[in-house]
Amino acid sequence: MRVLLYTDGLGRGGAEISLGNLLAAAPDGLDLAVAGPGAEVVEWVAARRPGTPAHVVRPGAGSSLQLLRRVRPDVLHANLSVPWAGAGALAAAYATPGLRAVAVQQLPLRTTALPEWARTRALLARLDAHVAVGESSARRVEDFYALGRGSVRSVPNGVPDVELPARSPRERLVVGSLGRLDGQKAYDVLLRAAARVEGIEVEVVGEGNERERLEALAAELGLTGRVRLPGWSERSREALARFDVFCLPSRAEGFPLSIVEAMLAGLPVVATSVGGVPEAVLDGRTGLVVPRDDVDALAAALVRVRDDPGLRDALGKAGRARALAGLTADAMAAAYAEIWREVLARPRAPRLRVPRPKP
Template sequence: MNDAPLIVHLIYRLDFGGLESLLVERINRMPASAYRHAIVCLTDSNPAFARKITRAGVAIHALHKQPGQSPGTHVALWRLLRELRPAVLHSYNLSAVEYGPAALLASVPVRINGAHGRDHDDPHGTNRKHNALRRLMVPFYDCCYANSAAMEQWNRDVIRVPPYKSRMLANGIDAERFHPGLPDETVRPDGWPFDPAHFVIGTVGRVQAVKDHATLLAAFALLRERRPELPLRLAIVGDGPLLESMRAKAASLGLQDAVWLPGARTDIAQVLRNLHVFAMSSIAEGTPGSALEAMASGLPVVGTRVGGIPEVVDDGVTGLLVPPSDPGAMAAAFERYAGSPELAARHGAAGRERVLHKYSMTAMVAAYQGMYDSLCERKIKTRGAVTSCAE
């Protein structure tokens, strides 16, 4: 029987997405002798995505929270935590930050909240109500970390997270899984609609407002008008609440034969190896895991100058940065790469080197385990326990 301390990961929903993918990677890769893991979803989970968890014994619980205020969810979580008796509650983003008090009342020794990005309706973190909630919750947490330097600084300056509770934990990428395609590689993803002669711009991520795919579509349409002689194509891979509206927008722009929106995929690494340029049109971001996967795959990145994107994409070296919500600037950046395959190859190669040196999966897992270890050790001493921080 594994008596390692239990970590409960509290998220809004377990589904295809960058935060969720990296959570699963950490669970799968962290030594089983160090910690056990359970996932609590405030709403529910996608069974197809849940199958990505390969670590044995990871239970998934769903609280089926309804939209809006839901006091009953706090009670349900308290009861579940009393039953599970975890050593650590690790909540993610604003959607789960308010449950720190429930964890305290359930006698969970270590409580952590991670800031992995902001919502589309508050991309710059200026919503007073949301920030007041974040500040109110700080005393209930032992650590409030961020996954980008910009977000950590915002945590300190705006949310007033004290330095001893603040950390920056960068995302990591599996550079063995995500790698450049071979020059003569002919393997295409199932359903791939494009020909080898096409120049394919692509993006991967949840199709939601914060990703601003509308600007990406507008930039692609503008580029096609400027350079009708180029065989340009666009792939927008991912599921989300705006998927159908993006399909409709592509059709309204007359791009239905040039834009592929297949929804969620499980073969992202292969998809990336068939792209020529990766795009990030977000209006807010933490450390963009999808951009790191693209860089590990040898792709140059055209990204917006927001959040953690400039920390990852070195402008003019591994990609090109443009202002957010600016289709013209984005189209111009795409045009530079479409007109110069040599530049795209050079920036793509530099991007992979950057990932190998700064964003390895091993380093990410070690950093998170180090956070758990140090906080548990501190709480053990504080509480006078001798065997585990769950006591």
């Protein structure tokens, strides 16, 4: 079975990291390759499985069609950072006889441009299998693009379990996060909540266009010395060993990898109820879930975990158990391999109807 993993990503974010995790954990016996317009991203993803061919292709259907005719995959697996991404690759797949097309929605957003919405719906309605990274995300994509209930199935993003250094006791509780410094991640809300909670420090490992604003806000709130923004690194996951609590205050998410990484590290999680977060973080069982943009609720949750070491320990252990049970890269890769086998075992989907998952 020849599978071409396609990404429109031009930078390394959660969608691209998830694709790399999939490639690294994919079962043996598959003929896999990676393609996309971003040379750095394509080569980085392909390097996750040594020997994997990497193909850099110009955006648009014409270049993608030439690549598909040359590589001759059985399945095109399009990893979409947003629903309207990958249009050229999907159109080329539909013009390639016998090729099956699978798309994965990493972030369920709705375009506000009517022509783009119509094009997106037309392409998504012709897939052989349509996947989102969580049940909530699947339902949102169905509704946003009028695809019909049950047309998008769920496969949560998974990450590999890795060994981290042991955490050592600290004078103050460290509330940490891994993520881009941008408005979607809402680290301004975390800083405002932290200003109301004594005895904690905040560390956010990431980079982005909100750095200066967050640094100014930290100074304005009197958090100088209690907030660290060390930037991004290839070894960012090791920072989890410095945290006592993981916090993701996002305003929007698909199924964030960083939360699963934190759960595998045995950290209690405090996060907002957006996207697929509540599917991983079970409120009161594997973490605490609060409304987005609610500084009071987030501050209260941080006080609760600060004051109750037993709760932190219980949430962390339960979170790790839940992640190991179904949120690993191996579980994700097995699910996608089954989908690829499924679409090849049945006739190619008619290109003028909404696909339905096999019961």
